[in-house]
Amino acid sequence: MDQGDAFYSTQPLVSVIIPAFNASTYIERTLRSAMRQTYTALEIIVVNDGSTDDTAQLVEQMAITDSRIRLVSTPNRGVAAARNTGIDASSGRFVAFLDADDLWHSTKIEKQVNALNRLSPQWAAVYVLHYIIDEDDEIVGLGGSKIARGYIYARHLNFKYIGNGSALLVRRDVALEIGGFDSSYAAEGIGGCEDIDFELRLAARYCMEVVPERLVGYRKYPGNMSSNYTRMGQGLLEVIKRSIAANPQLPRHAARSAIALTQKYAFRQYRKAKNLPLSIATAWAILQNPRFMLSLVWQAGLLVMKQRHALKPGTARDTQQLKQSKFDEKIILSPVEGPEETLPSRRHLKLLTEVDAKLSSMCESDERGHFPSGEITTRPHDV
Template sequence: MSEAVINDSLLSTSTNNLPLVSVIIPAYNAANFIERTLNSVLNQTYTNIEVIVVDDGSQDETSAIVQSIMQRDHRIQLLHQTNAGVAAARNLAIKRAKGEFIAPIDADDIWYPQNLAKQVQRFQESDSSVGLVYSWSVVIDGEDNPSGDFHISEYEGDVYIALLYKNFLGNASSTLVRRSCFDRVGLYDCEFKAKGCQGCEDWDLYLRIAEQYQVRVVREFLVGYRQTTSSMSHNYSSMVNSQQSVLALIHKKHPEIPNFLYRWSCSLFYIYIARKASVSGKYLETLLCLYNALKLDFSMTLLRHDLYVQLIKMVITPFLKIIKFLSFNNSETLIINKDNYSQKFKMENRKKIIKLKKFLPAKIYENWRIHWLSKRIAMQKYKVTG
């Protein structure tokens, strides 16, 4: 049987002769999106799944919506717990899961139909050294429409240093994890909530997996990562504390890793927060984050196009709002149509943008840094063990 036939069979499977995948969904006050999330899971071309939803003490109609969907699909289970946070909810689901693979998805994100099939396929093409497979993501709005932004990465294999530098996986809904990984590296860490710094539980887990296992990537956009104005209204200092808590754990565990890598990682995280703050219209926070990014990693930040994009947006956006207010209906329609055209242009030329980003100075410099540092640390380990 040819490889093409095997691949087509996997992507359209309707039998249970393939590994069981346990989909885990933590849900807290998720009534607005949980139905769409579940439908995207149930409509996967890979059908040998169980779906475990954990209601984390919701005070809205989350449970009622899940129960109504359970009546038409027996693959769904609904568990309840008092509000204990996303890590505890995922851990409860993992403990109940029976699948060979664990597939986390947040209660407001969506998967496109072939996500699980292609991730399982990557596992079946690999040996037991591979513990995690991830897909590319597009950012979607409250109506499931792509915003034009996306998350991509080419990193695979031994990715520990690259993942420590930045969480290139993009979000908590893009991965498929071998169940045996949790037996070896442990579950999600609930202490982040206890410390008041939730937000990096998934990155912490992925780092522990990457330390012990190989990683593979599906180079296709198969995940819809929802970002709305309300979801971007975060406590940014809490996000920084969460990221730095993870780095502190790694630094204690691996003193051989140079301190400058942690500075690089913090700087890049400030760039990420600056983007979120800018979208929320919080320009003072945006400026502060950009300043911190420059202070921690001056040369790289100067090379990043994100720095200049955010600065230009802060200058232009107030004027656009004034023009929109003064122009009333006709000009407002023109601005909206221009935005829609811009969005369509971005989506249609996504592959060209991906190719272009590979040649940006910051990307070239970043890849050289990670390669150089990975090689340096590997040589240190060899000298110690040799």
Template sequence: MQSGFELPLVSVIIPAYNAEAFIEITLKSVIKQTYKNIEVLVVDDGSLDRTAEIVKSIAMEDKRITLLQQSNAGAASARNKAIAHSKGEYIAPIDADDIWYPENLEKQVQCMLSSEQCVGLTYAWSVHIDEEGLLTGRFDYSRQKGKVYIPLIMTNFLGNGSACLIRRSCLQEVKGYNCRLHTENAQGCEDWDIYLRIAERYEFQVIPDFLIGYRQRFSSMSSNLPVMFKSYILVIGDVQTRHPEIPSRIYQWSASIYYMYLSYKNREAGKHWSCLICLYKSLKIDNLSLLHWYLYKHTLINLIEWLAKPITLFIWKDNLSWQKFKRQFRYRYYRSIEMAELNHKLEKRQHFFNLYERLQEQRLTKFAQDYSEIC
């Protein structure tokens, strides 16, 4: 970390709704950051559980933590409230069930301080963790940087809402998070939405290290899927309205990738028919998906689980119990792996099954160059 001057204040903002199960773990990961010049603003978004009580208890031990409260209005509103009460030069959002590994803020601030003013957002890589905080074997990693608007339309390569550090001036310019999605019962893409609006005006920078733990909670997945799709339609529809000059094929490719993502979510939720429908729609929109090894692996596993469903439901009372059982064996390899090993493993992994990724990258490079003036 640079020395010789006072390090900038980072405002950590945490929206929390019925978060008693994980808020303490999340807060402890924040206050244990190696970067110490922080303030932490938790907004209790009308929780009906012990969320506020837990935050108050931890705040008594660490004066950097402030609890704000409001009636339930959604994550976007809660984040905007935290930003309005914050004082930091940089804003670092984290969801109430995710975690940061100790060097996350230090490396993100280092990256921001060494970047030009045209860089408005930095992000790091994420590992997916389960309810117990253990690695699942899925990761969010991208090397996209600079002018990223076109690649970001294609897919939310940051992966989640806990992976970035944002200049306050950027958030002020784009007028904060979009509360309309909650109003229209279309939550799920608020993070993607604000990343897109920032990318229209600023460049991005990446820290190629796994510094975020993105928690996957199966208990709420099933009911959220239709809402997530509605959220995607509204966010990308707004982009298309603002930028009709971008070829329609970009939006089609984006939809194909999102349908592939929804197919995975549907399978994990036990909705096997919906999974196949999403896979079909992904392939129908963009036949490049035929070169994606995940399509075949995912389809095969889905069909096997679908055929075995009468047996699994006979033994386990519901899909959630079945998913928890599978997790004991499915990613055992990743249970003991050290975070420091992941970069090496990733580089080795990229040598395989990468024809789809290479062709997708060629597409992105071409269109990003042709439409770089947009951002």
């Protein structure tokens, strides 16, 4: 199909939303990964968020060669506001978010649309897994292998399955219904985790599907948003606290677990940032939870065993395949294997799965209920 005919396709239109602030280094590569999608019924909306470099000019040049690309320029207001601008400007049945320095595998959108089209409207979104890439598009690591599907709010609150802002495709009407992305985090100086806030508000009300393949190249490098360790730690803690406050039906043990796990993440971030006051404060908060401390000791023991056997995250086979691999249209996707399970982690997952089943039943009886009985399921390796 000619790209110019994409809008006349019988396929549902997907709006690709790319927030871009001073993104000239990577924006052309990012746009090419969207343009090369095997699913061609796309509109590609780049929201130029007050860039002071030549981001806008580069996008305009690429739009000459592909009529699906559209540039929207605004004053600098942050990534959440930029994504909301893109949603408002979009006209697709689905919206898919792509950060201006990340990459997509060519089959990502096709696989996500096919997965969601098979399901009822109660299933509002579908996510994929990711590789970690560097400035040169080289694959340098594996994103998480944890997956879950159906009503996953309590599990996602704890395990944060999606992992980055470029992995999600969602029904546009649902994105609008839940209020889009929350720009107040950026206003408070703790922006960076707005995607998780959005995902949790989505997961609290709807079912979510997963395509268990690594179809995103999530770029990490010095200077990008995720490298501001203090802000990421503070932002995620605030996201989890707000989500728990907004969902008082969540059992206390699930809420405490989510806070404890997020404190552990924040502590690691503060240590990377060499922020001694926040590191001490967070360590003290962790020490107040004896049960969680026991789990940390257990995990530390497992980590020592892995290091003795020179194991990296993911399988040894995957680690070998990562060497000198580029995330591009020629990439051969490595198999996704479930994470290693321990008895405590299996028990924890079982409890949270039961919480999700109960919460979904509550939603069924609510007059706004979104969840069909019999469709709340869990896949193996949902740890």
